Amino acid sequence: MPLYFDNAASTPLHASALAAMMPYLSDNYTNPSSIYTPARAARKAIDEARVTVASTINAKPEEIYFTGSGTEAINWAIRGVLEAQAQKGRHVVTTAAEHHATLYTCKHLEKLGYEITYLPVDAEGYVAPEAVSAAIRNDTVLVSIIMANNEVGTIQPMAAIGEITRKAGITLHTDAVQAVGHIQVDVEALQVDILSLSAHKFYGPKGVGAQYIKKGTRIAPLLIGGAQERGRRAGTENVAGIVGLAAALSVSAAEMAGEELRISALRDMLINEILARIPHTRLNGPRTNRLPGNVNVSFSFIEGESLLLHLDMLGCQASTGSACSSGALAPSHVLTAMGLSHELANGAIRFSLGRDNTAQDIDNLMVMLEKSVARLRELSPLYDDFCKNLLVPPTKEA
Amino acid sequence: MEYTEKVMEHFMNPRNVGEIEDASGVGTVGNASCGDIMRVFLKIEDNIITDAKFKTFGCGAAVATSSMATEMVRGLTVQEAMTVTNKAVLEALDGLPAVKTHCSVLAEEALRAALWDYACKNGITIPGLEAPKEDEHGH
Numbered sequence: 001m002p003l004y005f006d007n008a009a010s011t012p013l014h015a016s017a018l019a020a021m022m023p024y025l026s027d028n029y030t031n032p033s034s035i036y037t038p039a040r041a042a043r044k045a046i047d048e049a050r051v052t053v054a055s056t057i058n059a060k061p062e063e064i065y066f067t068g069s070g071t072e073a074i075n076w077a078i079r080g081v082l083e084a085q086a087q088k089g090r091h092v093v094t095t096a097a098e099h100h101a102t103l104y105t106c107k108h109l110e111k112l113g114y115e116i117t118y119l120p121v122d123a124e125g126y127v128a129p130e131a132v133s134a135a136i137r138n139d140t141v142l143v144s145i146i147m148a149n150n151e152v153g154t155i156q157p158m159a160a161i162g163e164i165t166r167k168a169g170i171t172l173h174t175d176a177v178q179a180v181g182h183i184q185v186d187v188e189a190l191q192v193d194i195l196s197l198s199a200h201k202f203y204g205p206k207g208v209g210a211q212y213i214k215k216g217t218r219i220a221p222l223l224i225g226g227a228q229e230r231g232r233r234a235g236t237e238n239v240a241g242i243v244g245l246a247a248a249l250s251v252s253a254a255e256m257a258g259e260e261l262r263i264s265a266l267r268d269m270l271i272n273e274i275l276a277r278i279p280h281t282r283l284n285g286p287r288t289n290r291l292p293g294n295v296n297v298s299f300s301f302i303e304g305e306s307l308l309l310h311l312d313m314l315g316c317q318a319s320t321g322s323a324c325s326s327g328a329l330a331p332s333h334v335l336t337a338m339g340l341s342h343e344l345a346n347g348a349i350r351f352s353l354g355r356d357n358t359a360q361d362i363d364n365l366m367v368m369l370e371k372s373v374a375r376l377r378e379l380s381p382l383y384d385d386f387c388k389n390l391l392v393p394p395t396k397e398a
Numbered sequence: 399m400e401y402t403e404k405v406m407e408h409f410m411n412p413r414n415v416g417e418i419e420d421a422s423g424v425g426t427v428g429n430a431s432c433g434d435i436m437r438v439f440l441k442i443e444d445n446i447i448t449d450a451k452f453k454t455f456g457c458g459a460a461v462a463t464s465s466m467a468t469e470m471v472r473g474l475t476v477q478e479a480m481t482v483t484n485k486a487v488l489e490a491l492d493g494l495p496a497v498k499t500h501c502s503v504l505a506e507e508a509l510r511a512a513l514w515d516y517a518c519k520n521g522i523t524i525p526g527l528e529a530p531k532e533d534e535h536g537h
Contacts, residue, residue: 303433305457306409309401313410331433346433379415379461381426381437381453 003316003361003368007293007354008150008178013244014203020247021205024240032237033228042239049246053210056253057195058186065211065229066242070177070198073211074101074144076222076233077173077194081142082114083220085171089139090114093132096337097121097154098146102175103333106144115139121337124286125154133164143172147195148179151334151350152285153294155183162191171217177201177209181252182292183260193217199241203355204248208241255355263292263353270295270351270362277366278373280386284335284348293353298335298344301383302376307349310372316365318351343382401458402492408462413469416451423519425511427530428504434460436508438468442516447471447479452508459498463505466490471509476516480526482509507531 004012030039032046046066054061067073078092094106096118106116117135119127132143143165148155158174165172173194179185180195181202187195195212199205213219213232225234252259267290274281280300299307304320311318320332331345340348351365377383401409422442428435434456441449450468454461467487471479484502488494494502511530517523 301455303456303460306461309406309409309458313406342433379412379453380455381435382455384417384437384453 003365004356005316005318005351005353005361005365007357008201008291008350008352009319010200010206011203011354012356013200013205014248014251016251017204017244017248021240021244024243028239032239033226042237045243046237046239049242052246052250053197054212056185056249057180057197057212058188059212060215062230063212063215065213065233066237066245067196067209067211067233068207068235068238070175070196070201070209071101072222073196073198073209074099074173074175074177075105076211077196077219078102078105078109078142078144080219080222081171081173081194081217082109084218085141088141089137091117091137091140093117093119093135093140093143095119095121095127095145097125097127097149097151097334098144099150099175099177102144102146121154121334123339125149125152125284125334125338126286127156127161129157129160129164132161133168136164136168136170140168140170143170145172145174146178147174147176147185147190148183148291149285149334150178151332152296152338153178153291154285155179155289155291158190158192165193166191171219178291181249182256184256187212187214194219199245199248202248202252205241205244208238208245210245259355260292263355263357266353266357266359266362267292267295269359270353270365271297273362273366274369277370282344284338284340293357295351295353296348297351298340298348299373300344300347301380301386302373303346304349306376307347307372310376311368314368314372316368318349320348320350400495401462402494404490404492405459405462405494408465408491409458412461412465414451414465414472415453417453418449418451421512423512423514423516425508425513425515425530427507427511428456433457434501434504436460436464436504438464438508438512440471440512440516442476445475445477447474447476456501456504457498459494459501460504462491463487463494463501464508467505467509476513476524479509479513480524482506 028038030042032042050061050064053064110116119131121127147158171193174192176195177198180197193214198209221232223234228234274297282298284296331342335345418439418441421439423440426437437453439451440447450471452464452468454464470482484506487505488502
């Protein structure tokens with residue numbers, strides 16, 4: 001069995017989700033928009049899934065819309081709000097530490113003539129609510145901020161931000177893809193208007209996400225066609241996916257209280273072990289107020305990809321900051337936004353823990369890590385120079 | 399992005415790791431901010447490369463190309479070593495993903511920087527060999 005530490009990239013499908021999906025992958029292949037009996041059963045299954053999702057995040061069922069992915073939900077939120085509220089202006093406020101789904105959508109919009117403010121984050125990845133307040137202008141249409149960072153796990157002060165945007169009458173969207181199913185999410189308490197989530201991050205299937213849209217929020221559809229999802233998201237529903245999303249979410253919600261504590265304890269154990277046993281390492285992101293399963297560490301003098309490959313050959317799966325950047329050469333924009341030098345950003349590894357991980361896994365990982373890091377440092381000319389006092393240890397300053 | 403078996407084999411079991419105390423030529427190229435640094439040590443006796451070692455900070459491809467390049471130059475004359483180009487290293491490894499091609503370029507540059515160091519110390523010229531670029535790898 002490989003040691004899997006990449007739960008922020010994707011999670012294993014929960015058995016109960018698979019069981020719930022099976023009828024819609026086999027016998028019941030009907031289109032839920034049709035009128036006959038099995039199609040009505042499929043329609044009912046979607047409606048029930050909507051109720052489950054709504055109750056998990058304290059929304060109303062009619063405020064939940066299913067999508068084809070978290071990325072689609074995020075694209076829809078940003079582009080749909082800009083289209084529907086075009087008369088208000090063309091300015092968006094976001095942060096420098098968003099997921100690519102938000103970052104690259106915003107970059108694209110800049111080319112189309114929109115103005116985007118990328119708020120800085122501090123050394124632990126936090127955005128200051130006062131900075132959001134200060135960035136809002138007369139022509140600001142949307143504020144979009146990631147609830148919990150996918151690379152370093154920082155949980156943003158969304159409630160404080162929600163208070164500001166609600167008072168200013170500006171639509172607030174949050175990418176909660178890493179948060180939902182892992183930490184408490186209450187759309188009323190947070191005062192968010194739109195929230196995006198993705199099933200495969202909480203033991204559901206890939207290829208399905210959902211969007212919460214507060215009643216009364218002005219947003220245009222992204223996909224145009226049939227009248228599915230009450231005319232707001234065209235396309236035949238992914239019935240199995242939707243049912244699987246809801247089944248996985250209800251398990252995650254039911255087990256959250258215990259799992260959040262258990263996985264946070266494993267996270268802290270791993271952080272403490274790495275920092276204590278492997279010299280010249282640095283934790284990226286905060287110690288507390290961090291996603292339960294997220295560990296992100298920079299290993300000085302070695303490069304992240306080579307460490308990942310080494311661990312992979314030993315049977316351990318992890319990633320650099322973001323699964324989406326594998327193959328990319330540039331260091332993580334999140335880590336550089338937090339002030340890390342390119343060298344430390346290049347040496348960062350993310351271990352993301354999930355429901356299957358145990359304390360024994362952490363012990364096994366540590367043995368592999370010590371071995372791999374030592375081996376790669378033996379290869380490293382930077383470590384050589386450091387040992388011969390030719391090089392000062394890298395600091396976080398770029 | 400996928401590495402060939404040969405790349406993975408050289409990455410997991412790199413040849414010629416280390417340094418040569420009394421090296422005839424040493425070359426270092428790359429920088430940490432672009433993600434790769436290679437340092438190549440050559441021992442040259444009677445115009446023949448009798449030993450080659452390296453230390454590399456970088457990705458899997460960077461380690462594999464260093465390993466392969468040092469393997470390829472052993473036993474060659476310094477003139478013959480000029481045939482160990484990025485393309486030759488690339489072919490010997492059965493190819494690299496397109497985004498990693500620069501690693502093979504770096505391996506060639508590191509080799510040539512070590513040869514340049516040797517040539518300067520011994521007051522010789524090697525046909526086709528030019529001085530290493532100042533900012534070794536500006537991408």
